[in-house]
Amino acid sequence: MSLAPRLDLRQSQSLVMTPQLQQAIKLLALSNLEVEGFIAEELERNPLLEAARDDDGPAVEREGGPDEAAAAPRDEPAGSDELLATGGAAAGESLDVDFAAESFHHDSAADSIGGLDGGLGLGGATSGSGAIGDDGPDFDSFAAADATLADHLMAQAGEVLGGPDMVIAAQLIDQIDECGYLTVSLLDVANRLGVPLARVEAVLSVIQTFDPTGVGARDLAECIAIQAREADRYDPAMARLIEHLDLVARGALPQLKRICGVDDEDLADMIRELRGYDPKPGCRYGGEPAQGVVPDIFVARRAGGWAVEINAATLPRVLVNRAYYVELAAGRQDKASKSWLTECLASANWLVKALDQRQRTIIKVAAEIVKQQEAFFLHGVSHLRPLTLARVAEAIEMHESTVSRVTSNKYLSCARGLFELKYFFTSGIASADGGDAVSAEAVKSAIRALIAAEHPKKILSDDTLVELLNAKGFDIARRTVAKYREAIGIGSSVQRRRQKALEGVG
Template structure:
């Protein structure tokens, strides 16, 4: 055992707080960054935040609304009144004509049309308020009756009224009752179909018609016919109705505009407020009377300046990444998703002399607006399989598309197994394993060959 001193040289990369902040800002979505800036504004008195663009948009909305009122002065509401309307404008004239109707509103309208006393209508309304997001009455009947201080028979009478409302299946206690209500209304409820719903829904979901046929003592084809009828029913009665939650629209981080034969990037400046330094605090530095105040101001100015620079750096990095993506995926922007080429983070990182993690952060939760719609940047990154025929990589999208085409054209009496699909893809130069075929099939939500078989 001995104690000694040694000198050694080594290199270490230590991330400062500023570097950590820069990385953090890069991977933030526009919404998260707005929240972060707002918090910084509350904590840093040096920071000035201007929402000029948003004010201009609000003013623009007011002007467009005034213009819209002119349309309403006419009695004729034909399409010629809207011939000058641009589909890319922020406010559509049709938004002022109609509104979405929720499921509860639709059911309340049917209650108001009932030829029943107010007492019964009140119970029906209570049932409507007790429905879950699927349109089912998942609460216990006994508990509801006890809470309303009514007997079970009275409650069941009101429940039957609600279950006769549209959409079909509303007010059911479970999936089986929901299906039976719909079958009764469609007039194809018999003993066999009831038994399938009560005892063989699992077999039905897996297309095990042989099991159903054996249990019901009918042919496999008859069992399949019953199954086809059941599969036309709606397991979620509330589907298609407004749920009360507004759809969250994504604001793109950049717009891709095509001018002649070239694509240009226009960063969405309206997402971010304009940041600057409050000039009042500069006087404190010039006066230099209070050392404590001066030090405080210097610290806050440095913090504000670094935030401004980091946001500019973030914008610059995202711009460079989008620019490289457009270069590599030019055919996609021209012709659509079928021409999406395999592209990896490593490929972009090497071409821009950046680290893969930087590219990953730059595309996280970022969107671009193109002539193909609003696209998530991450969706443009796909792996590929080398094709011996074509001599280049084939994107996973095209492999899935070919798989879907093969399955759509197959003989439904003898569906293609995953191994056969694998062999047919290999013939077309798409060299993937049977396990990969099964994985892609699951992602496409296509059942296995045994469950696709028709009798």
């Protein structure tokens, strides 16, 4: 073996992920609203990018002038690479949908109006364009912010308290959670402020008289007791009932009658009264407003099949302002400025191409999901079929990880409602008659329907559910029934029997 130095030539292959490729992969996993935020950042950072508007001129004229307009034929649509090469990428044409075609899904009356006279579409934006750069009115900005629970309580404290008591009240109110419960020990507050414990308790007693009734309680029993006193129903029998809420939850009616010293009729009245109280009085104030889910994809039935479309109202279109690039490039600039300008142009071109590819990929995956789950869209959840990411990936000749990213954080709107794309991927349950497997969601739907129809006097056990499901053609074990029942938030037969008993009493 020679130890002398020598020069070798080797050839190897390796996969290198450029920053742009990593960003393109990241874009796949984002929802349309998240992509809108990403585009807004790019528009701020890159001077060569512009948000396309309905009143923009022809894309090729905006980007390169009349000479480039002649280069691209107008009879047929150009591919994405060709559009990028000629500068006609995203100015005047949508890359995923023809807004004038029959396949365009008008998800609301506003879309149809906007398509005719430039009215408002989804999100207050001009129909067919994105929200970025549009001057549509934002009606939400006119609404006053809802008062929080702390603001509501402080306003009431300011009317009846003052001086040191107001300081104590502010400390206590600051420790009341969104449900209206005090989450700190009174002794800790007294030690922190250096005041007697009795004074803190006196201030808390005042806070517990504030609206909403029951606020400032330290546990559920105290919260219910405060509301019972306010309703003038806190007699000794009701007090003993509130002290034994655990027995109420268990449905131990004979024990409750013995403890409270009442008969069946009085106990029924007390339980009915108990149900009228609010266990979380603070929830009616403040908190974050509920945010509606905006669909990323629309699916609609058409004469020739199904129309699948990206929600363009939440996805702004961008274009590359090549005229501005030519203007900047013609001026005097140093090496660093020239390099920066070239980088901006490459980044802008890449973004247009990445958005185009993202839309095509999402449409491709969604179309395959619709194809695989057509029975669901036609007949409902009972016809949902088992489906895996690998099956869709194989059908569209993509990697499974790509399909996983596409289906993350995306919602599909159809005639049956709004569904997350992940909803359509479920495990399978064998058929009892040897037929095709059925989806786990279909089994859950059948369990829910059986339990909803059960008689209060004949609560269905898990074993009975297994028999009924087998009769429907589902080959399923008892432990699987229990798992699915718990997954959809339905209690056991014992819990449901107690609940029915309480409902019958109340």
